[in-house]
Amino acid sequence: xxxxxxxxxxxxxxxxxxxxxxxxxxxxxxxxxxxxxxxxxxxxxxxxxxxxxxxxxxxxxxxxxxxxxxxxxxxxxxxxxxxxxxxxxxxxxxxxxxxxxxxxxxxxxxxxxxxxxxxxxxxxxxxxxxxxxxxxxxxxxxxxxxxxxxxxxxxxxxxxxxxxxxxxxxxxxxxxxxxxxxxxxxxxxxxxxxxxxxxxxxxxxxxxxxxxxxxxxxxxxxxxxxxxxxxxxxxxxxxxxxxxxxxxxxxxxxxxxxxxxxxxxxxxxxxxxxxxxxxxxxxxxxxxxxxxxxxxxxxxxxxxxxxxxxxxxxxxxxxxxxxxxxxxxxxxxxxxxxxxxxxxxxxxxxxxxxxxxxxxxxxxxxxxxxxxxxxx
Amino acid sequence: xxxxxxxxxxxxxxxxxxxxxxxxxxxxxxxxxxxxxxxxxxxxxxxxxxxxxxxxxxxxxxxxxxxxxxxxxxxxxxxxxxxxxxxxxxxxxxxxxxxxxxxxxxxxxxxxxxxxxxxxxxxxxxxxxxxxxxxxxxxxxxxxxxxxxxxxxxxxxxxxxxxxxxxxxxxxxxxxxxxxxxxxxxxxxxxxxxxxxxxxxxxxxxxxxxxxxxxxxxxxxxxxxxxxxxxxxxxxxxxxxxxxxxxxxxxxxxxxxxxxxxxxxxxxxxxxxxxxxxxxxxxxxxxxxxxxxxxxxxxxxxxxxxxxxxxxxxxxxxxxxxxxxxxxxxxxxxxxxxxxxxxxxxxxxxxxxxxxxxxxxxxxxxxxxxxxxxxxxxxxxxxxxxxxxxxxxxxxxxxxxxxxxxxxxxxxxxxxxxxxxxxxxxxxxxxxxxxxxxxxxxxxxxxxxxxxxxx
Numbered sequence: 001x002x003x004x005x006x007x008x009x010x011x012x013x014x015x016x017x018x019x020x021x022x023x024x025x026x027x028x029x030x031x032x033x034x035x036x037x038x039x040x041x042x043x044x045x046x047x048x049x050x051x052x053x054x055x056x057x058x059x060x061x062x063x064x065x066x067x068x069x070x071x072x073x074x075x076x077x078x079x080x081x082x083x084x085x086x087x088x089x090x091x092x093x094x095x096x097x098x099x100x101x102x103x104x105x106x107x108x109x110x111x112x113x114x115x116x117x118x119x120x121x122x123x124x125x126x127x128x129x130x131x132x133x134x135x136x137x138x139x140x141x142x143x144x145x146x147x148x149x150x151x152x153x154x155x156x157x158x159x160x161x162x163x164x165x166x167x168x169x170x171x172x173x174x175x176x177x178x179x180x181x182x183x184x185x186x187x188x189x190x191x192x193x194x195x196x197x198x199x200x201x202x203x204x205x206x207x208x209x210x211x212x213x214x215x216x217x218x219x220x221x222x223x224x225x226x227x228x229x230x231x232x233x234x235x236x237x238x239x240x241x242x243x244x245x246x247x248x249x250x251x252x253x254x255x256x257x258x259x260x261x262x263x264x265x266x267x268x269x270x271x272x273x274x275x276x277x278x279x280x281x282x283x284x285x286x287x288x289x290x291x292x293x294x295x296x297x298x299x300x301x302x303x304x305x306x307x308x309x310x311x312x313x314x315x316x317x318x319x320x321x322x323x324x325x326x327x328x329x330x331x332x333x334x335x336x337x338x339x340x341x342x343x344x345x346x347x348x349x350x351x352x353x354x355x356x357x358x359x360x361x362x363x364x365x366x367x368x369x370x371x372x373x374x375x376x
Numbered sequence: 377x378x379x380x381x382x383x384x385x386x387x388x389x390x391x392x393x394x395x396x397x398x399x400x401x402x403x404x405x406x407x408x409x410x411x412x413x414x415x416x417x418x419x420x421x422x423x424x425x426x427x428x429x430x431x432x433x434x435x436x437x438x439x440x441x442x443x444x445x446x447x448x449x450x451x452x453x454x455x456x457x458x459x460x461x462x463x464x465x466x467x468x469x470x471x472x473x474x475x476x477x478x479x480x481x482x483x484x485x486x487x488x489x490x491x492x493x494x495x496x497x498x499x500x501x502x503x504x505x506x507x508x509x510x511x512x513x514x515x516x517x518x519x520x521x522x523x524x525x526x527x528x529x530x531x532x533x534x535x536x537x538x539x540x541x542x543x544x545x546x547x548x549x550x551x552x553x554x555x556x557x558x559x560x561x562x563x564x565x566x567x568x569x570x571x572x573x574x575x576x577x578x579x580x581x582x583x584x585x586x587x588x589x590x591x592x593x594x595x596x597x598x599x600x601x602x603x604x605x606x607x608x609x610x611x612x613x614x615x616x617x618x619x620x621x622x623x624x625x626x627x628x629x630x631x632x633x634x635x636x637x638x639x640x641x642x643x644x645x646x647x648x649x650x651x652x653x654x655x656x657x658x659x660x661x662x663x664x665x666x667x668x669x670x671x672x673x674x675x676x677x678x679x680x681x682x683x684x685x686x687x688x689x690x691x692x693x694x695x696x697x698x699x700x701x702x703x704x705x706x707x708x709x710x711x712x713x714x715x716x717x718x719x720x721x722x723x724x725x726x727x728x729x730x731x732x733x734x735x736x737x738x739x740x741x742x743x744x745x746x747x748x749x750x751x752x753x754x755x756x757x758x759x760x761x762x763x764x765x766x767x768x769x770x771x772x773x774x775x776x777x778x779x780x781x782x783x784x785x786x787x788x789x790x791x792x793x794x795x796x797x798x799x800x801x802x803x804x805x806x807x808x809x810x811x812x813x814x815x816x817x818x819x820x821x822x823x824x825x826x827x828x829x830x831x
Contacts, residue, residue, distance in 0.1 A: 039775055046778060151778040155768065170769075231786055231822060283465040283472045283818055287479055290825055304822035306786050 004193040007031040007167065009357060010186050012174050012210065013203030015045035016150075016343060017335045019157035019168075020350020021200055021357075023079075026164035028358045033194050034158070034166055035186065037173040037206075041154025043277070044204050045343065047311030048225060049253065049265045050150045051240060052344045053090045054115055055106065055142045058320055060368045061345075062113035067364050068348025072148065075347065080163070081156040084149035086258065089239035091120070091139040093132065093296060099244050103140045117142050131237065131297050140244075147240050147255045150343055157350070174203075177210065184331065198357055200333040205274050205314030207322065207336030211371060214329045218374045219317055220337050222272035224279030224310035225265050228286055230303040232260025241296060242266075252292040262300065264293060269340075272312040279310040315339045316374075323349065323369035325356070333357060334371055377402045377706050383471050383482055384408070385463050385642060386490035388416015389686045390678025390693035392448050394488045397697035399454045401706050406456040406482060408463055408473060414448045416492055417512065418686045420520050421445065433519055435544070436580055440686070465818035466646040474823060478830040486673045486700040489643055490693055491680035493636035498533075498740050498795050499758075501748045502604030503632060507611075511537045511633030515544065524550040526629025530613045532556040532601060534734040535635035536581055543584040546591040553627045555588060556615050558634070559734045560598040570729030573722040577685075596623070601740065604630055634736055636683045637794060644816030646674045652809040655728055656682060657736045658794060659813035665717055667696035668703075675700050688723035691716050738808060741798035750799055751792040753785020758799050765803035772812040776800050786822055789814040 009025055011018045014036025022034040034040075052072050054065040071078065072085050094100045100121075107117040120128060121138040129139065162168040172191035177184055177199060184199045201210045208220035235258055242253035243266070254264035267289050272279035286308050294301045314337040316322065321339060326332035333356065335349050342349070348364070356362045382398055384391045387409035398405045407414075413421040419441040422428060430438040458475065465472035470481045495510035502508070509517070509525045511533060517523045518541075528551045531542045542555045571578045588595060598618035605612040605624075612626045643661040644650070649670035653660045660682055667675045677696035678689030695716040698708045744750070746759025760780050770776040773783075773796065782796045783789025789796070793814045801808040 039769075039771075042775075155779065159768070230825060280467070281818065283467050284481075286818070286823070287827065287829055290827055293825060301824070301826035303825045304786075305819060305825060306822050307784065307788060308818050 004185065004195040005033060005167065006195045007033045008196060009033075009198040009200065010035060010184065010194050010196040011200045011202060012177070012186065013201065013207065013336070014040035014154070014158055014168070014170070015043060015202060015204055016041060016154040016157060016346030017338070017349050018200070018202035019154050019161055020347050021202060021335065021353045022166040022168065023157050023161040023164060024350045024354030025357065026161055026166050028354055030354070030358050032166045033196065034161060034168045035172045035174055035188060035191070035194065036168070036170045038277070039170050040158030040168065044311050044313045045154040045346070046151050047227065047309055048150045048313070048340070048343045049227060049263065050147045050255065050343060051090070051253070052085060052087075052146050052148050053142070053240065053242070054145055054344070055090065055110065055117055055140060056092055056242070056244070057341065059109060059113065060365065061320065062110060062115060063364050064345055064348050064352065064366060066114055067351060068345050069145065071347035071351060079156045079160040081152070081159070083153040083156050084257070085146065086148070087144050087146040090142045090145035090242070091129070091239045092242045092244040093136045093139045094244045095135050095137060096245070097137065099246070100138045103138060103244055107140050115142065131299060133296055133298055136296065141239070145240070149257070153343070153346070177213065179329065182331070198331045198333065200335060200353060200357065202335040204336055205312055207314065207334065211322070211334060214326060214332060216326060216328055216371050216375070218322055218337065218371060220314045222274045222279070222312050223269040223315050223340070224272040224281070225313060225340060226267060226270050226281050226285040226289065226308070226310060227263065227265045228281070228289065228305050228308040229264070230262045230300070231306050233262070233303060235260055237262070237297070243292070243296060249288060250292060252289055252296065254293065262303065264289065267292060270310055272310070274312055277312065279312045281308040281310045313340045321369050322371045324366050324371065327370065327372040327375060377701070377704065378404065380485045380704055381406065381483065382486045382488065382700060383484040384488045384490060385471070386416065386492055386678070386680065387411070387414035387448065387457070388490060388492055388678065388689065389419065389444055390490035390680070390689040390696070391416070391488070392444050392451070393690045393693035394490060394677055394697040395451055395455050396447055397694045398701065399451055401701050404454060404456060406458065408458045408461045408471070410460065410462050412460055415441070415445060417516065419444050420516060422520055422522070426522065428522065437686070444690070462821055463642060464820050464823050466642055467818070474827060477824050477827050479827050480830045484673070486675065486704055487646065488675045488677060488696050488700060489646070489680055490678045490689070491639040491642055493638050493679035493683050494790065495633040496635050496637040496736065496794060497632065497791055498634050498737055499744060499748055499750050499792070500601040500604060500632070501745060502606065502610065504749050504752045505604055505606045505610045507606065507609040507629045508604055509629065509631050511541050511631045514631035515541045518544055518548060524548065525631060526627065527551060528553050528627050529629045529631060530554050530556060530625055530627040531631045532613060532615070533633045534559045534737065535633065536730060536734070537633060537635070539581060539584040539588065541631060542593060543587050546588060546593055552588070552591070552593045554594045554596060554613070554625045556599045556601070556613065557595065557597045558599055558601065558737045558740075560618070563735065564733040567729040567733035570725050570732060573725035573729065577726060600743070635730070635734060636679060638683055639680050639790070641788070641790070641816040641820045643669060643674070643676060643680070645818055645820070646671050648674060650813060653682065655731050657738065657808065666699035666713065667692060668699050673700070673703060682727070684720070684723045684727050688720055691719045695720070738798045741795060742802040744799060750796050751782045751785065753787050754781045756780050756782045761796060761799050762803040765800050770800070771804065773797050773800060773814050774812065777814060783814050788817065788820070
């Protein structure tokens with residue numbers, strides 16, 4: 001048995017949260033080992049919709065989302081790779097007067113967090129988005145948000161972290177984490193043993209089993225987003241479009257990528273099986289999404305769906321993540337369970353967690369996400 | 377048995393024989409098929425207004441084609457036949473179908489997948505030019521539509537279809553500029569003891585070759601494809617011959633193909649287990665001798681399970697139906713099953729012979745220039761694939777797909793998946809079995825956004 005590899009920090013889980021944390025730790029000169037059971041960015045980080053969206057969030061999350069948005073803007077230069085971030089705008093559209101009222105209230109509420117949204121209605125709405133169905137009453141526009149390619153972003157963070165000197169170990173399933181004096185000892189299945197005084201758990205839905213080992217169980221459940229993509233058509237739809245509705249089934253969202261395909265998700269979530277690391281799209285969900293898509297842009301009916309996919313996301317009952325220090329074990333940190341809205345936050349989470357680990361504090365408020373809220 | 381829902385996907389030789397056996401046991405199967413008419417690819421029927429005799433369409437196989445078509449006609453009142461219907465997904469014990477833009481779902485007690493095969497393609501620079509067809513496509517044009525893909529055609533690749541299609545074109549009056557076979561005569565000779573398992577088939581193969589010689593068609597063996605040339609359409613083929621010299625053959629159309637690949641996506645969506653088949657050099661669903669897949673009450677028959685040809689498919693279809701009937705509690709005699717199994721044994725030996733004589737040219741993947749397109753839907757080149765293997769650490773095909781877009785287009789990797797795996801394996805320096813297979817995802821073929829649930 002080889003001697004354990006010692007670092008300042010071990011990050012367990014190589015999704016976008018873990019990979020970004022490792023990257024920003026290196027930027028701060030902290031030594032780090034990133035342990036990933038499979039390949040970096042293979043689970044929720046790699047299969048999500050790719051929304052770089054701030055509007056519609058839980059308000060106290062906006063400072064974190066703003067910090068993340070800042071990083072998205074200089075991601076290519078930071079990582080030396082293109083994750084296809086396109087700040088093409090993001091609109092939420094409403095079909096009912098009560099949903100318009102809700103959008104207006106949100107536009108007013110986010111202003112104090114520094115997020116400037118614009119309500120677009122009437123002739124301006126038709127002029128700017130001529131493809132929207134006549135039934136759309138209004139849109140709230142976030143002009144500098146947009147979308148990126150989730151298949152590329154987390155792996156790019158992983159490679160950049162490695163280039164910056166992080167030890168990135170793929171195919172390293174963590175079997176056990178023990179506290180040995182001031183150090184944690186992390187044992188993997190055949191990929192070595194690692195020691196560090198600090199551990200961050202950023203293992204998505206599987207993070208729940210790890211936090212429970214330290215006496216901090218959380219009621220996390222796995223669900224699968226129901227994603228699909230059409231064949232390409234000429235690039236016409238610039239903003240990401242989401243339907244603002246209190247009816248879950250109506251909540252379709254879609255984006256057109258530069259090469260022309262339209263990616264969508266939304267509506268009901270599907271079954272996810274974390275034990276075998278697979279999640280499926282229920283074809284009935286796809287069939288239910290199709291009329292919702294046509295409801296927003298009728299012309300999309302002329303296209304064909306070429307692929308559907310899902311992945312495993314971790315959800316908490318209050319729909320916000322676990323993020324911050326452990327409430328029980330010193331040196332232990334968490335960043336998991338992002339409830340299907342973590343992709344945009346990812347770079348910001350990495351930056352904030354690196355700051356927190358390296359300096360003991362963070363300038364961005366994350367108190368609402370503390371694991372202690374589930375302590376009984 | 378009459379109350380059981382048995383769904384058969386495919387109305388070719390395997391699907392038809394499966395249906396016949398189920399009807400004999402008192403089941404009224406639902407037979408779903410994408411085509412306008414039954415027959416599958418090999419016994420594809422011409423449009424109703426066409427009047428060519430069976431002998432002209434099917435040659436030596438005319439009697440078998442007519443018998444199969446006759447069986448299907450007899451079965452029509454006893455089956456629920458859904459033509460022009462795509463099975464786009466299988467999920468949770470239900471088959472999801474699409475007819476026009478109408479979606480339906482059918483809960484099944486047993487499901488027999490007789491989905492057939494398509495051409496196996498190894499790219500060559502220029503293979504996406506207009507005028508380049510797969511061998512199977514070239515044959516269908518002739519058989520179904522009485523059209524030739526060109527008036528001066530090169531056929532290139534390997535496998536029995538290469539010679540059969542070239543012969544059919546020559547016989548139909550098209551000029552065959554050349555038959556360029558990537559396998560060697562020595563390989564054919566090595567394969568003889570295995571091919572002798574089906575002397576009739578072997579004799580037919582020799583007949584086609586002799587006929588091509590009689591028509592003055594140039595046959596070159598042991599070639600290495602270099603490029604298909606042309607600006608707006610194919611105008612010539614360049615190969616290196618066995619002595620290393622380059623040959624350039626002018627033409628106005630090209631048919632390419634290297635044997636067949638099983639259409640296994642539905643088995644994948646039904647969550648059947650797969651294993652790498654060293655004879656076929658492909659990942660195939662695992663079945664027992666009678667066609668039972670690992671997923672309960674799912675059965676595979678015909679070329680969709682493994683490519684053994686039409687005669688074997690007829691037997692395998694009946695056998696799969698017997699297996700399904702037994703599992704559903706019906707009586708099936710041991711003698712019937714034994715006889716079918718014994719009938720299939722020489723088919724498998726012959727298949728091994730074919731793969732020996734006309735091996736899949738995996739070696740060409742290494743020689744593909746970086747700029748050659750591998751995935752034609754997404755325009756992904758060999759160089760891009762090599763780059764994700766080497767620079768981005770893609771150890772298997774699904775990761776390579778995520779990082780490069782290979783196999784993400786309309787065909788979902790059905791056309792490029794096997795060649796893409798070879799390029800990746802070569803770049804990584806590992807056997808092709810180690811890079812795995814593209815995971816199937818619905819829809820198997822494109823699903824219109826204007827699809828509606830049928831009332």
